[in-house]
Amino acid sequence: MKNLIDKFKRFISKQTKETPQEFIHENNVQLLKRLNIVSIILTILYLFYLYADFVMLNSVENTLFRYILIVIHLLSLFISIIYLCIYPNIKKSATFINSKKATILIVSYISMYLLLGAAGSINSQNFSGNIDAYITIVIGVAVLFHLSPIFLIPAFLIAHLILYIGLLYTVHDSADLVTKQINSTATVIIALFIGIIFYSNKKKEYFHQENFAKLFEINPYPLVLTKINDGKIVKINQRALRFYGKNEDELDKVRAGEFYKNEKQRVDMIEQLKNYGFVKNLVLEQKTANGEYKWVQLNYELVEYGGEQCILAGVTDVTSLKEIEAELMLHATIDPLTGIRNRRSGLQYLNELLVNSKTSGESFILCFIDVNNLKIVNDKYGHAEGDNLIKTVCQIIQEQIEEQDLFFRYGGDEFIIVFTEKEVHEVHQLWERIVVLLSETTPKPYQISVSHGLISYDPNQDMTLQEMIEQADQEMYREKQLLKRLV
Missing domain, CATH: 3.30.70.270 (Reverse transcriptase/Diguanylate cyclase domain)
Incomplete structure (x- = not known):
């Protein structure tokens, strides 16, 4: 048991060590976006809940249960609407996203949803004897919000402590109390492991991409990574920028199809990629700096990057070889x-x-x-x-x-x-x-x-x-x- 605890401590320590700012920025952007989606869904859902509170549950004799439920739903609706109002401004601010304020906002909102879930389940225990709301929210938070363990663990522990204490005062049957305490605690532990594993995998993926970016840049040949669906450039090294005569500032407007003499060349290449996963030693002319065309030898690989299918293209300038070939052909013919x-x-x-x-x-x-x-x-x-x-x-x-x-x-x-x-x-x-x-x-x-x-x-x-x-x-x-x- 002691060895298991030590391993868990080392695992947590590894996850909570100093994290690159770029990863924090990327993760915060995703968490803020998901909070926005969740807030939209909850706003719609709580409007229905309020209808249920005032109409469908109107005949319930336990008025205290109804009043507490209404307060919880109104409070949840209120904080969701507030987030929807502030999100359009904060999503545009890189300074805010990179600051501790963004982390505090994310952790605060997730903690509030956990606490409201705990409060709602304690209230439901008084009325119907179930704590399903809390279980659902705990699992949902672990799956949707990949928080650092240093924030996720305290948020879960505080919410669970409140539920634990609430159950002591609301569950009068000892066997039922123990059962609910065991089941809810097991759920929290499983949810914590799910959340930590998701966060760990996300971090590993980031470092994998970071190492990929370093290798990408030091490669002695031009490399271009583009999305397969629309040809948007995801990554391009400096050698490729110089070869194609592009600036980093204009890359958002550039599409891979612009490098080809005609769109059919790219369509045929993508068809081969989908069939075989790679295309080797394809020689054709591509448009480079100043609108000139150069002969290139292209090697393509179908890869997954950032959760999307992308095309990794390695480019070798063979213009001089083609000129020699043409000269030899001239002499031969x-x-x-x-x-x-x-x-x-x-x-x-x-x-x-x-x-x-x-x-x-x-x-x-x-x-x-x-x-x-x-x-x-x-x-x-x-x-x-x-x-x-x-x-x-x-x-x-x-x-x-x-x-x-x-x-x-x-x-x-x-x-x-x-x-x-x-x-x-x-x-x-x-x-x-x-x-x-x-x-x-x-x-x-x-x-x-x-x-x-x-x-x-x-x-x-x-x-x-x-x-x-x-x-x-x-x-x-x-x-x-x-x-x-x-x-």
Whole structure:
């Protein structure tokens, strides 16, 4: 028994040690708010009780019981209305909430409700032999109001002492008296343990959140904690503030959706979070300081913070990596001499187009091109001039075709154009214009000309990509031979 008492003392000592002011503020705000809700409920309830006192219990012969009950109900109604009147002012005052006055107000009101419950039960004992009101209030206080044990224990003990003494004078049967004393005392002890455990858990949760906040701030990467329902920012570390270009003063107006290019990105992410609880290595563009967009790698976790479901987002700036990736992709897909697509990239696109055409039923035209007399230019004027010839041809063709047309270097002096939205006669007209422009190019010591071969792809034909290129190549070769004979 002594060990149990010692453990209880240590537990109480641990709970009543010096508490951080931030926790006191947070707890007082909640207690004041709950007192307000309770006062609203009691005001409505006591109005009904007064109706019962004056109308429903009008025929009760025990007038002393009625008068005492009326006084208790009026007094309870009065203190509830007073609290409702002062609450709008005190809830806005951080100075008051952080002061001892707030604690005194909270403890005083809770103590008054306990004392009125004890008085009401003593009065009921005289009339009906029950102390249910006191039992209900004791349990209600323990569950609703998470008071520090240093205040909760004295409040319960004083109220219970008054009930205990009252029962001595109102219960005349010794067995009934002992039963009520035992049951009410057991209820108070259980309620005390409930209240202390709730307060202890609340304090632990606060310290957990405080440690979380410290780890949150010292993390070397931007971190953002937002509510899942409306995207409101709950916490954000300094690195994230700098990255997104936000000030702490404006955070109340900022929503997580503002960082995304479109709301669908966030909606899709939340859907994955709800299914799996996390989203790893999601790479996308987000709006940062000055309205600029940067590539970021995001890791999301679904967490509970402050009793609400929240999203913890870890942000890594990968803009430089994306730029390197884009540069590597450029080198992998672009021909360095001409600036157009290279063979690998062009054939990959063309192969995809062929597959899609078989599904969609849409046709396209492939044009195979060869630069005439490149070997002669290389041998006579040097390879640098030969490169200039190739670049000149590409530049003129590039200026004449449209954005949706595919133009790539097939190899050496051979090129391919793919027209997806033109008829054959339109391609012929375009080619005639290109030929004229090539011949009118700034005078060179040689004639600039090209040969071409066209093939129109029909989705109903069973033709491979290589077969198409070979047929177009043959058409080009026939034109080249014709030009040689004409010269």
